[in-house]
Amino acid sequence: xxxxxxxxxxxxxxxxxxxxxxxxxxxxxxxxxxxxxxxxxxxxxxxxxxxxxxxxxxxxxxxxxxxxxxxxxxxxxxxxxxxxxxxxxxxxxxxxxxxxxxxxxxxxxxxxxxxxxxxxxxxxxxxxxxxxxxxxxxxxxxxxxxxxxxxxxxxxxxxxxxxxxxxxxxxxxxxxxxxxxxxxxxxxxxxxxxxxxxxxxxxxxxxxxxxxxxxxxxxxxxxxxxxxxxxxxxxxxxxxxxxxxxxxxxxxxxxxxxxxxxxxxxxxxxxxxxxxxxxxxxxxxxxxxxxxxxxxxxxxxxxxxxxxxxxxxxxxxxxxxxxxxxxxxxxxxxxxxxxxxxxxxxxxxxxxxxxxxxxxxxxxxxxxxxxxxxxxxxxxxxxxxxxxxxxxxxxxxxxxxxxxxxxxxxxxxxxxxxxxxxxxxxxxxxxxxxxxxxxxxxxxxxxxxxxxxxxx
Amino acid sequence: xxxxxxxxxxxxxxxxxxxxxxxxxxxxxxxxxxxxxxxxxxxxxxxxxxxxxxxxxxxxxxxxxxxxxxxxxxxxxxxxxxxxxxxxxxxxxxxxxxxxxxxxxxxxxxxxxxxxxxxxxxxxxxxxxxxxxxxxxxxxxxxxxxxxxxxxxxxxxxxxxxxxxxxxxxxxxxxxxxxxxxxxxxxxxxxxxxxxxxxxxxxxxxxxxxxxxxxxxxxxxxxxxxxxxxxxxxxxxxxxxxxxxxxxxxxxxxxxxxxxxxxxxxxxxxxxxxxxxxxxxxxxxxxxxxxxxxxxxxxxxxxxxxxxxxxxxxxxxxxxxxxxxxxxxxxxxxxxxxxxxxxxxxxxxxxxxxxxxxxxxxxxxxxxxxxxxxxxxxxxxxxxxxxxxxxxxxxxxxxxxxxxxxxxxxxxxxxxxxxxxxxxxxxxxxxxxxxxxxxxxxxxxxxxxxxxxxxx
Numbered sequence: 001x002x003x004x005x006x007x008x009x010x011x012x013x014x015x016x017x018x019x020x021x022x023x024x025x026x027x028x029x030x031x032x033x034x035x036x037x038x039x040x041x042x043x044x045x046x047x048x049x050x051x052x053x054x055x056x057x058x059x060x061x062x063x064x065x066x067x068x069x070x071x072x073x074x075x076x077x078x079x080x081x082x083x084x085x086x087x088x089x090x091x092x093x094x095x096x097x098x099x100x101x102x103x104x105x106x107x108x109x110x111x112x113x114x115x116x117x118x119x120x121x122x123x124x125x126x127x128x129x130x131x132x133x134x135x136x137x138x139x140x141x142x143x144x145x146x147x148x149x150x151x152x153x154x155x156x157x158x159x160x161x162x163x164x165x166x167x168x169x170x171x172x173x174x175x176x177x178x179x180x181x182x183x184x185x186x187x188x189x190x191x192x193x194x195x196x197x198x199x200x201x202x203x204x205x206x207x208x209x210x211x212x213x214x215x216x217x218x219x220x221x222x223x224x225x226x227x228x229x230x231x232x233x234x235x236x237x238x239x240x241x242x243x244x245x246x247x248x249x250x251x252x253x254x255x256x257x258x259x260x261x262x263x264x265x266x267x268x269x270x271x272x273x274x275x276x277x278x279x280x281x282x283x284x285x286x287x288x289x290x291x292x293x294x295x296x297x298x299x300x301x302x303x304x305x306x307x308x309x310x311x312x313x314x315x316x317x318x319x320x321x322x323x324x325x326x327x328x329x330x331x332x333x334x335x336x337x338x339x340x341x342x343x344x345x346x347x348x349x350x351x352x353x354x355x356x357x358x359x360x361x362x363x364x365x366x367x368x369x370x371x372x373x374x375x376x377x378x379x380x381x382x383x384x385x386x387x388x389x390x391x392x393x394x395x396x397x398x399x400x401x402x403x404x405x406x407x408x409x410x411x412x413x414x415x416x417x418x419x420x421x422x423x424x425x426x427x428x429x430x431x432x433x434x435x436x437x438x439x440x441x442x443x444x445x446x447x448x449x450x451x452x453x454x455x456x
Numbered sequence: 457x458x459x460x461x462x463x464x465x466x467x468x469x470x471x472x473x474x475x476x477x478x479x480x481x482x483x484x485x486x487x488x489x490x491x492x493x494x495x496x497x498x499x500x501x502x503x504x505x506x507x508x509x510x511x512x513x514x515x516x517x518x519x520x521x522x523x524x525x526x527x528x529x530x531x532x533x534x535x536x537x538x539x540x541x542x543x544x545x546x547x548x549x550x551x552x553x554x555x556x557x558x559x560x561x562x563x564x565x566x567x568x569x570x571x572x573x574x575x576x577x578x579x580x581x582x583x584x585x586x587x588x589x590x591x592x593x594x595x596x597x598x599x600x601x602x603x604x605x606x607x608x609x610x611x612x613x614x615x616x617x618x619x620x621x622x623x624x625x626x627x628x629x630x631x632x633x634x635x636x637x638x639x640x641x642x643x644x645x646x647x648x649x650x651x652x653x654x655x656x657x658x659x660x661x662x663x664x665x666x667x668x669x670x671x672x673x674x675x676x677x678x679x680x681x682x683x684x685x686x687x688x689x690x691x692x693x694x695x696x697x698x699x700x701x702x703x704x705x706x707x708x709x710x711x712x713x714x715x716x717x718x719x720x721x722x723x724x725x726x727x728x729x730x731x732x733x734x735x736x737x738x739x740x741x742x743x744x745x746x747x748x749x750x751x752x753x754x755x756x757x758x759x760x761x762x763x764x765x766x767x768x769x770x771x772x773x774x775x776x777x778x779x780x781x782x783x784x785x786x787x788x789x790x791x792x793x794x795x796x797x798x799x800x801x802x803x804x805x806x807x808x809x810x811x812x813x814x815x816x817x818x819x820x821x822x823x824x825x826x827x828x829x830x831x832x833x834x835x836x837x838x839x840x841x842x843x844x845x846x847x848x849x850x851x852x853x854x855x856x857x858x859x860x861x862x863x864x865x866x867x868x869x870x871x872x873x874x875x876x877x878x879x880x881x882x883x884x885x886x887x888x889x890x891x892x893x894x895x896x897x898x899x900x901x902x903x904x905x906x907x908x909x910x911x912x
Contacts, residue, residue, distance in 0.1 A: 039670060041687040045808065073687060162653065169654050176632055176650070176691075193649065194632070197618065198625045214495060230716060231497040231529060233709040235632075235691070252708050253689040259712070260686060263719040264803055270726070271799030271887060280804035281814065285821055289828040292796045299792050300833050304840050306784035311844060317780055324773055324780040328762035328787055328895050335791075336755050336888045340748045343727030347720055348736035352501065358737065365741055372745040377756050384760050388767060431727060431887065432792045439784050 020050045023058050032061050040066065044073035047082070048279045056085025068097050076106040078279065080114055092121040099173050100126065101146045101254065104133035108143065141225045142218035144258060145239045145248035146173040151181045152205060154188065159201030165193065174251050177236035180209050185245045187238050189213060215240055218247050223262045226255035227352060266350060269427040270343060299432055305440035306331075313447040319456045322389045326397050327443070329384075333377055334404035334442040335435035341366045341412030342434045349416055349426045356420040362413045370409025374402035396453050400446045407445065408438040476506040479514050488517050496522065500529035503538070504735045512541025524553050532562040534735065536570055548577040555629050556582065557602045557710065560589035564599065597681045598674035600714060601695045601704035602629040607637045608661060610644065615657030621649065630707050633692035636665050641701045643694050645669060671696055674703050679718045682711035683808060722806060725883040726799060755888055761896035762787075769903040775912045778845045782853050783899070785840075789833055790860035790898040791891035797822045797868030798890045805872055805882045812876040818869045826865025830858035852909045856902045863901065864894040 022031040035043055035058065043062070047055045047070070059082050062070060071079060071094055083091060095103065095118050107115050107130065119127060129147055136142025150168045152161050161178070169175040178196075180189040189209035199208060215238040216225040229237050229252060237250040273292045310317070310327075317324055345362060348354040354362060378398040385394025412434045416426035450456065478487040491499055491514065499518070503511045503526070515538050518526060527535060527550055539547060551559065551574050563571050563586065575583060585603055592598025606624045608617050617634070625631040634652075636645040645665035655664060671694045672681040685693050685708060693706040729748045766773070766783075773780055801818060804810040810818060834854040841850030868890045872882035906912065 039668065039688075041670070041684070044687070048809075073689070165653060169650070174650075175653065193653065194625070194630075197621060197631065197649065197653065212495065214497070228497070230709075230712050231500070232495075233529070235708070252691070252712070253686075256686050256708070256712055256715070259716065260807065263723075264807065267719075267723065267726070267799055267803050270723070271795045273796045273800065280800060280809045281817070285824045285828065288800070288821065288825045289832075292793075292825070293829060293832055296789070296792055296796070296829055297832060297836060300785065300789050300836055301840075303785040303788045304844075306788070307781050307840065307844055310781045310784065314777065314781070318777055321770065321774055324783070325763050325766045325770070327780070327783055328766065328899065329756065329759040331784055331788075332759045332762070332892060332895060333752070333756050335891075336752055337748075339727045339888060340729045340752070343723055344729065344736060344744070347723050351716065351720065353504075353736045361737075365744065368741045369744045369748070372741065373749060373752055376745075376749055377752060380753060380756055384757075384763065388760075388763055432795060435791075436788060439788055443784065 019046045019058055020054050023050075023054045028061065031058060035061055035066075040069040041073050043070045044078075048074060048078045049281045051282070052081040052085065056082050059085070060090075064093075068094065072098065072102060075279065076109045078282070079106050080110050083114060083118075088121075091117070095121060096123065096126060099146060100129040100133060100148065101144055101173075103130050104143060107134060108138070136218055139222055140218060141216045141220045141222050141239050141250055142247070144222045144254045145218065145250045146254075147248040148172045149179060149246065149249050150175050151179045151185070151246055152191065154180060154182060154206065156205045157201060158196050158199050158203045158205060158208070161191070161196055161205050162201070165196070174236055174249065177234070177238070177249060179213075179238045179246050179249070180205065181246050187213075187215060187240050187244055187246045190238060192235075213238060216250065217242065222250075222258045225250055226258040226262075227350075229255045230259065231352075262350070266346065266427040269425070270346065270431050295432070299436050302433075302436045303439065305436075306443055309440050309443045309447075313443075316447055316450060316456055320393070320450065320454060322393050323396075323446075323450055325388065326385070326393070327446070329381075330397065330400055330404060330446055331439045331442050333381075333401060334408040334438045337370055337373055337405040338408035338412035338434040338438045339431035341370065341409040342416060342431055343412075345413050345416040346426050349420055354417070356417060359414070359417045359421065362417055363410055366409040366413030367406055370406040371402060373409070374405030377401045377405060392454060393450075396446075396450045399453065400442075400449045403445050403449070404438070404442045407441065408434070411438060411441075475502045475514055476510050479506075479510045484517065487514060491517055491522075496525040497529050499526045500534075504530060504534045505737045507738075508537040508541065512538050515541070516546075520549075524550065528554065528558060531735065532565045534738070535562050536566050539570060539574075544577075547573070551577060552579065552582060555602060556585035556589060556604065557600055557629075560586050560599060563590060564594070592674055595678055596674060597672045597676045597678050597695050597706055598703070600678045600710045601674065601706045602710075603704045604628045605635060605702065605705050606631050607635045607641070607702055608647065610636060610638060610662065612661045613657060614652050614655050614659045614661060614664070617647070617652055617661050618657070621652070630692055630705065633690070633694070633705060635669075635694045635702050635705070636661065637702050643669075643671060643696050643700055643702045646694060648691075669694060672706065673698065678706075678714045681706055682714040682718075683806075685711045686715065687808075718806070722802065722883040725881070726802065726887050751888070755892050758889075758892045759895065761892075762899055765896050765899045765903075769899075772903050772906060772912055776849070776906065776910060778849050779852075779902075779906055781844065782841070782849075783902070785837070786853065786856055786860060786902055787895045787898050789837075789857060790864040790894045793826055793829055793861040794864035794868035794890040794894045795887035797826065797865040798872060798887055799868075801869050801872040802882050805876055810873070812873060815870070815873045815877065818873055819866055822865040822869030823862055826862040827858060829865070830861030833857045833861060848910060849906075852902075852906045855909065856898075856905045859901050859905065860894070860898045863897065864890070867894060867897075 019034055107118060132147060133143055148171050150165055150172050152164060165175050176193045178191050179187055180191060182188050189211045190213040191205055191209045195208040214228055214232045218239050218241055225237060235252050239248040239250055241247050273295060378401040381401045382394045382398040385397040419426045475490055563574060588603060589599055604627050606621055606628050608620060621631050632649045634647050635643055636647060638644050645667045646669040647661055647665050651664040670684055670688045674695050674697055691708050695704040695706055697703050729751060834857040837857045838850045838854040841853040875882045
């Protein structure tokens with residue numbers, strides 16, 4: 001039985017010969033064998049790594065059912081590449097078979113030409129579904145929810161409810177969470193399919209209903225809704241409009257995608273790079289460079305502040321040339337302390353441990369944490385300083401480390417919360433941004449301390 | 457109908473008066489009202505933020521059913537705090553009602569005293585379940601799976617299968633994915649409850665079975681298994697022992713916890729801080745400092761390399777004092793370029809877009825990306841240099857920026873993949889580590905370029 005196991009080691013089939021090699025060398029029989037012997041998510045992975053032409057050639061080798069499964073596991077950008085290589089008939093079949101929420105997600109990122117071709121080919125029912133999802137703002141729950149839901153009336157028995165599931169369930173993406181609605185389609189509760197299956201047919205559904213379920217509005221942020229699901233451990237979250245009427249369900253696999261995408265975005269932002277949706281190996285050098293260029297340039301311009309600070313103290317530097325020797329170490333330490341604080345606070349905000357209103361508390365904690373760490377580093381730094389230069393400069397280095405770390409941690413902790421209060425994404429307060437800010441102010445602290453201690 | 461909505465704004469009830477204030481001022485009636493009017497995950501959130509004594513007082517105000525729900529939504533560390541404040545009877549009831557995988561997870565992090573008290577109080581069946589989970593290595597699928605599974609034999613009809621679910625389903629954490637096993641309990645496929653409900657009772661289960669399901673070994677890494685589930689969109693992943701015998705299921709809500717924890721850990725590591733499981737607001741200043749101290753000290757010691765490099769070129773610095781002015785900007789730019797590359801590669805490895813075997817390809821891409829970005833920064837840097845000092849030093853700054861960025865991106869891209877090959881967690885290759893390394897080598901590049909161009 002050829003099971004799909006976890007990749008323990010680099011998969012041997014891939015290392016022998018990659019799909020890309022096989023297709024490019026026209027070994028289509030071997031490629032076909034490879035495509036059939038690997039599970040859909042591995043095929044999808046491999047397609048995402050190859051260039052557009054190879055990917056659509058390989059995709060056309062898949063049989064119809066498998067093609068849909070593989071297609072649904074691709075990211076939207078990769079789906080578009082595949083679609084562009086298909087003739088009309090296969091194109092339409094594939095798009096019509098997608099779930100409406102996946103289709104809406106793909107369309108959102110598609111160039112106008114692809115979007116038009118997709119919408120034109122849909123049945124009117126499918127087009128309505130997709131258009132409805134596209135009406136919600138970007139990043140909202142509405143864009144990710146599935147609108148095809150089996151909802152139950154209020155006064156059913158378990159037997160009747162199972163009948164409703166049987167009649168309508170084939171259309172729906174999930175039947176495991178069944179929202180209960182009143183006659184105006186307002187959400188009044190949810191019942192799990194599990195409860196229906198495990199109870200006798202004449203039980204009243206009302207006895208099994210959870211009457212205060214967590215839910216989200218279609219216009220809410222999808223990330224917040226997904227993190228709410230992580231907290232409540234629900235498999236599906238009912239989605240309502242502003243009048244509490246049921247409009248869909250957010251399924252947990254979509255919530256997982258949303259969380260992963262948000263985390264990837266936060267990570268990119270934290271390193272001072274624009275977030276993007278593509279596959280690392282499929283991106284060109286120019287694309288990668290473009291995504292990093294803006295921040296890198298802004299940070300360089302911001303760093304000219306350090307140039308003018310150092311120039312302002314050139315007199316001090318000329319009198320005690322040894323001071324220059326410790327500049328990289330000191331601003332490095334400040335940057336690291338600030339980055340640690342910023343990262344901890346951005347993450348705590350993202351997972352909901354800290355709120356915007358905690359600003360003063362966070363500043364007070366981070367300031368103390370920074371001073372404690374600064375004290376530790378000062379002890380180390382004074383040893384280094386004494387070894388390399390002498391006791392007097394070493395004292396300057398020690399005092400500077402305490403002050404810089406306290407200051408850097410305070411700034412690092414404060415900025416994400418300030419951003420949150422100003423309704424800016426806290427993840428934009430990247431570690432490099434804090435570091436660059438702390439670099440210039442840290443130099444001022446250093447030179448002023450030197451002047452005070454050494455009297456130059 | 458008091459629905460549980462998403463927190464759109466800081467929740468008004470909390471801002472008026474926090475649970476902590478109410479309990480500490482002995483306004484127990486108001487606290488009780490607060491506890492009853494807020495959904496379980498909000499209560500859990502609030503308990504996690506307060507100190508241990510307040511949390512266990514507040515917890516005891518909850519009615520029994522609600523108490524269990526709230527308890528299950530707490531993190532293991534917070535659960536232990538609550539448990540320590542309970543008398544034996546409530547303690548036992550709570551622990552016995554937990555799912556075996558959640559209980560095992562809590563025990564794993566509990567001090568020996570709590571662990572003993574928990575195990576002693578369990579029924580022998582529950583103790584066996586928990587002990588089995590604890591036998592698997594830390595971070596393995598076995599620790600997170602639920603061992604209570606409804607498995608089906610191979611030759612059942614849908615009606616018979618639903619009978620099995622009815623008979624055994626009450627014990628199981630989920631009945632939505634039903635593994636199919638042969639007479640030696642080897643996994644041969646899975647069938648979704650959905651299929652059973654939507655098909656006539658006399659259909660053969662074998663017609664509905666997915667015969668090549670994704671699965672994981674109990675000893676596999678839980679993070680890899682969870683990311684596999686994200687790719688396959690399965691609600692539950694069957695878990696087998698080394699002989700392919702079914703031992704449990706990994707449910708998607710546990711997979712989501714695993715992924716969130718792994719992402720939090722990666723984020724902490726990337727900022728050069730030890731990962732930890734606690735709640736940011738509940739940690740003391742000393743705890744926060746301890747988690748950051750080791751890395752910060754190591755980085756400071758590593759940074760002494762920059763001290764000796766600068767000292768080695770002190771002659772050059774004394775001849776052209778203006779060179780010192782650009783040190784912070786240049787090593788800042790190198791650090792940022794290196795951090796961007798490292799972060800992109802760590803994330804691409806984590807989500808599976810890049811494999812260890814891609815090492816050479818990644819080095820080649822990152823080197824080119826770095827040179828492109830370096831060219832861009834050089835143009836900016838030469839403008840800054842000319843404005844602040846003069847054309848000759850500006851040329852040195854420009855050339856240095858190209859070389860430093862190319863070098864930094866190469867190192868940043870290479871190190872995570874090298875770590876992966878050496879079986880070290882790539883996330884340990886943090887941005888600060890790359891930055892510190894690049895600082896010292898960047899200085900060498902700078903001074904050598906200055907010597908070559910200026911002839912000093």
